[in-house]
Amino acid sequence: MKNLKINELIKIGLPVTLLYAILRVVGIGCPIKFLTGISCAGCGMTRAWIRVIHLDFKGAFYYHPLFFLPPIYLLLFLFRDKISKKIFVILIAIGVALFITVYVFRLVNPDGIVIDINIKNGFIYKFIKIIISGK
Template sequence: MSKSREFILVIFIGAFISFIAGIVFNKSICLFINIFGLPCPSCGMTRAYISLGHLDIKKAFYYHPLFWSVPLILLGYKNKKIIYILGILFISVWLVRMYLYFPDIEPMKFNNKAIYVRIFNGLKNIIK
């Protein structure tokens, strides 16, 4: 199997798992927030594209200021330099958004029903 087919397969498997997690947890389709409780670096991307689809560019930038970079990632996934630069940019924007908005403002809300949060709280209650 070629590298590009493997890449596409991984994306589809991740999307399927995320979709199932969204149904089970009834919160978000993001595996990261459903497992850890924290928003992921691409949190708000779906809402940004929905806003863009409604031609509300200001709201799209609010939900995720890097929504425009996804086509660059998809087109340049073989170019490591582009991926590294965009990865650093995503993490930088994520840190700023976590500082400004976490844990109470959408889309940077904390998920109290996340798997690790439930496990931690259960262990904390047992230890008491």
């Protein structure tokens, strides 16, 4: 894996941030939920960080129990040259496993506030329905 410098991170992060901002302005919000009708693995993360700003850590945990991981992984990514590649890969795998575990648990137990499963609201479902019905 090629080591990225901070300016390269900005080149990647800025367009992604702008894309999400544009989607938000046009009322889409999460592109995964827009397309599928199913909340994504990061659903609730923004609301969790808003709760952190208000020093409501219980509320932050409610919105996303892994709210504390993104800044840790950002630092890990920025300083990956300072740790062994094996440790880096293990830590990334742990983070991915945690997100998958929490996501599956939340999908099995959706609360309708943070996690929502409504496939019929997804663009893909609506698009397929239009194609099938011919309208």
